[in-house]
Amino acid sequence: MRTVGLIVEYNPFHNGHLYHLQQSLKITESDAVVAVMSGHFLQRGEPALLDKWSRTRMALAGGCDLVIELPVAYATQAAEWFAFGAVSLLEATGVVDCFCFGTESGELEPLLAAAEAVARETPAFKTMLMQRLQTGISYPSAYSGAVADYLAVQGNRTAAEFPFAMPNHTLGLHYLLALRRIGGAMQPFTIAREKAQYNQETATDSKIASATSIRKLLLEQRSLEGARPYVPASTYQVLEEQWQAGYCPVSWEPFMSSLLHAVITRTPGELAALREISEGLEHRILRSLPKLSDISFEELLAELKTKRYTRTKLQRALLAILLGHAKADFTADKLSAGAEYIRVLGFSEKGKELLRRMRRSAKLPVLLSAARPPAMYRYLELDVKASGVYMLGVPAKTAAGSLFRDYTDKPVTLDCLE
Structure with missing residues (x-):
């Protein structure tokens, strides 16, 4: 069973994500999908719109077969460590053959060339990065500029002209850098984002909108109807249930x-x-x-x-x-050691088979809950605490027991959606 890995937040799962998932299966000729998904707090330093179990339900209904959690220690990081945590977890499952990420251009070759050139971060590259930083610009802009400078000096002017500063290009480059640094065997693929870019705040298409614009609709209009055209029916069902129960939308x-x-x-x-x-x-x-x-x-x-x-x-x-x-x-040093476990948030019937295979092939323990003392794993302890803090921010009054759902909630399965 050939399996493709996806690195996701699904905040919330929308039609663009469904397109990405379906195209990833197609171009990689895969039979199953493993998604590594951020938990309650996300890469841009925001709380998720819905809790991680609700977003896992959306992911499974949308076609994912196994959803594993990216620990908060990596999920809330800038591109380098976010990518490292996600790629290393997919590799650690032992069942993921390839991974596919979205980019603005859909071009993989310039990103591969850049990853090969700067993976070692030579003194020359570090000097170029420092010179960029000294101009007062942000680190992501400085890093992207230094990559282009270094490629030009190396004589690869075609790659040097590539727009590395675009958000998905930046993430894509760091996914490939992480793959090289861990010596991973997964094959990378990319597809172009369609009709809505990563942080586009206004929907311009009748069916495809960015998660950013969908969240803006939900938070500003305080109504689900505005989001309906941009999400699958299964996502809308979960949103409606959680909205009516007072568990979403969560914001800062x-x-x-x-x-x-x-x-x-x-x-x-x-x-x-x-x-x-x-x-x-x-x-x-x-x-x-x-x-x-x-x-x-x-x-x-x-x-x-x-x-x-x-x-x-x-x-x-x-x-x-x-x-x-x-x-x-x-x-x-601590982050480069990677996660110490693989936390399963949900699975389909195919996901059950993947889990059986992982018990033989995974390089890390596979956890179906946090029932063990979380102090056994430093990042799991942080996740449990982050979940407790998150539950304090849900609109409905939070019962004390829900602060510790990590201890009690079992992985989501497709029968939970019926």
Whole structure:
């Protein structure tokens, strides 16, 4: 059974994701899909619109066969470590033959050339990166520019002219870099995104819209109807159930009191010890609080944002404060060791067969729940805590027991959708 891996957030699963899944099966000639999916907090430093079990239901109904969780330690990182965590987990299953990711261009060759050129990060490349950073631009922009500079110096001008700074090109490059660095055997593929780009805020097609624009419709209009044309019927069913129960949509705003408490009760030195807090950002955050006219996340971001500090960078920093993620727990040495387990969130009938194969081939323990003491695995402990924090932000009043659903919830199966 040839199997393709997908790296996803499904926030929420929409028609564009369905197209990507179906095309991935087609171009890789695969029979099954393994998705590694972020949990309750996402790569751009945001809480997920719905909890991870609801999004797993969407994924299975949409055609995924096995959904495994990308630990929060990687899911909330910038491109390099997000990609490393996801690719290394797919490789660790031992059953994924290839993986397929979306890009703006659908071109793989320039990304492969760049990954081969910069995988070792030579002194020359590091110098080019530092020179770019010294101009005051963000790290992603500096990295993309340095890649192009290095390829030009190496004589590969065709690849050097490739738009590496586009969000999916950036992620794609880091997926390929991660594959090289772990010595993975999976074959990479890419397909072009259709009709809606990664962070496009306004829907311009009758059926395809980005997850960003769908979330904007749901959060601003406070109505499900606006999203209906852009999601499969199965996704709409889950959205409707969760919406009526008061469990979605989740946004940053409900976490503001907890976030401000975490900021106010820490000293500048304690804030500086947290992940993503650097270059005096702790002082900027503290100075911004008296300027707020309202306890609003968007107003706080507006006070903090600069050319150097992008929205995504700031959201990740504020999320690190909310979750209490210390720099010492997220060093390059610790992250490069990878996850210590494979956490299963859900599976189909084909997924059962994949799980049987994984018990023989997986390079890591396969967990169907967090029932074991999470302290056995440092990243699982962080996931359990992150789930508890997330449940505090759901619109409905949260029962105490739901703070620890990681201990009690079994993997989602297709019969849960009937």
